[in-house]
Amino acid sequence: MIPVPTPVRFYQVGSFAVGNRLLDPDQRTVQADTARTNSLDSGHRACQGCGEALGARYVLDAAMRAAEDKVIAVNATGCLEVFSTPYPESSWRLAWIHSLFGNAPAVATGVAAAMRAKGRDDVRVVAQGGDGGTVDIGFGTLSGMFERNDDVLYVCYDNEAYMNTGVQRSGATPPAARTATTEAVGPAPGNAFGQGKDLPRIAMAHEISYVATATVADLHDLEAKTIRAMAHRGARYLHVLVPCPLGWGAASKDTIRLARLAKETGIFPVFEAEHGEVVSVAKIRHKAPVVEYLQAQRRYAHLFKGDHSDVIDQLQALAEANIARYGLLEPTSAEAPEVVED
């Protein structure tokens, strides 16, 4: 059993990564370990500040540590696949396969079945894809994998659009966001309200043993959740918010800031669930207004030309709904679910 690390608190520096040096060695991130596997090695071709590259690096190195380096990774088509394997180069330093855009969960099921047939319960399977590969084209195979409870950890790197093909809308694109197929023109610019899928909750509805959300703003938390997910058997789901400077129209240096704002506004609730029930939530520490999050991204620039305060209010209402649903602002109490405060 892998121990659950104690929550890390370094409020004074406003960052969670630099705190590493001040921690006991066994509390430090896997990434801080010079003997880490570098599963996704440097030299790949992601954009500067790519949240997906950052997230994948932390997730896979943590999974490798949890599985004593015996991991097979299955990748859906998308930015992560393309920027990591331009022939004849590969950034992957673990066993890795890419098959198609919509079948990563099923390919992972096949790998897991092969390991079971061969009696190799020491080899663990991690499947990964972007939000498009997960909530849209791969949704059927993902739901099938969940329903069968195959021994696979599936990780969705959610940058809220089809980035690899040039920033088109996906089922995870938020309302009002501009993409190449939800242009900021016409009477209701950007993506429509009332559409899209909340995949973490859909995953929970399958009552699989572990579902968690995370962002690349809190990499301790991301690693801890990966390691916790690896301690479970059966189907598990990790949904990581990964800002994309190119698609969001944001500065490369703002990737972490935007991920943190997504959490601190309530736009992106960070929680863990077991067997369909929420067991912990990451509380908002310094609540930020949604407008602060929007203003830093050109995909929302149209909201600040002319009066679109009604749209901004609607987006704020969505954040408030998340805050209410997950109790993101409630103080910790004995009755409340166990809280991993960060």
Added chain:
Amino acid sequence: MRRQLEGSRAVAEAVARCRPEVVCAYPISPQTHIIEAIGAMVRTGAIERCEFVNVESEFAAMSVSIGASAAGARAYTATASQGLLYMSEAVYNAAGLGLPIVMTLANRALGAPINIWNDHSDAMAVRDSGWIQLFAEDNQEAVDLHIQAFRLAEELSLPVMVCMDGFILTHAMEEVDLPDQDQVDDFLPAYSPRQVLDPADPLSIGAMVGPEAYTEVRYLAHLRQLDALEAIPRIGAGFAAAFGRDSGGLVHPYRTEGADTVLVAMGSVLGTIKDVVDDLRDADIPVGVVGITAFRPFPFEAVRAACQGAERIVVVEKAFSLGFGGVLSSDVAMAGAAPQHLVHSVVAGLGGRPITKAAIADLIGRARAGELGSLSFLDLDEDLIAGELGRMAAERRSGPIAENLLRDLAGAPRRPRQTGRA
């Protein structure tokens, strides 16, 4: 051991003796009996160390097979018709990745109109995918081809599709000789992959390839298909030596010596054609037939040699390319055994229409009398066609064609036009 068995059951037993490690499939007629039987054998332990995975679609079934095969497991699946189309993206992917998956295709027509009966449209739809495609003439050959398929696939690192006619073979009770487990174990060595997902020796499979090497990757895949032209007869000969039975190979010529007319076909219709050939030979009419077992890779030389000396070739084919004509016949014409205008394409047996001995005999008569065109459709109901063409000429909103034809056949009156007003 000789047993009276349904074709599907016989194939399931043959696959079981090949010791698959992962079997994943999605049900579709007429493939269902095969996977039901294998599923049961995995549950009872009759197939050891095997995972049987029920999935939500054929796309998943082929994808699971891809993952299992890439992880070093012997993988098997089966499908038909719509199922094959639904998995087609993964069918191409499995071949492109060079994964030796074996799949049974219980050949069935493609919709619309939806039709569960036999023809070869499904197999033709993926003929360019890079899979080896073998066609079984009867259930004994279906059994034998599956055992050879695993050997062939694993030797070449290419997926193999064993095609057997839906219902006509899958649901037919026939006596088959099922090989013993020991015999199969001797013939089929354990799977030793060329590439495998192994944490102890990590590699990346499925990388992106640009213009600088894509052609070469595809060319090498083509070369491996050509290698199969040598491997298929060699493995067939090895099978004959081990099991005492001729099965497989590239082509099966039958009574072609001195034939002025040679028929060419694939699958179960060969049985009917051989009966007709026997009858005609008894009447001193020099005809023969060539059965094609390996459709991909296409055995040009073997076909040319088998048809040598014929004045004309009549290809009886259960599929065609709309707006083009026969697929098999154009391949046969390319083999160059007869001038192209003397390679006649006869599209027959679509959607399960029976191909009778009388129709074949008539066909041969017309071909020998020089009355057969380059493309014809066996037993086409000209009245039915004329009726619908007339209807379409008479009014714009003539309605759905399939439903109109069924009404005509049933002698039913035209559907009254709804006014759409409440």
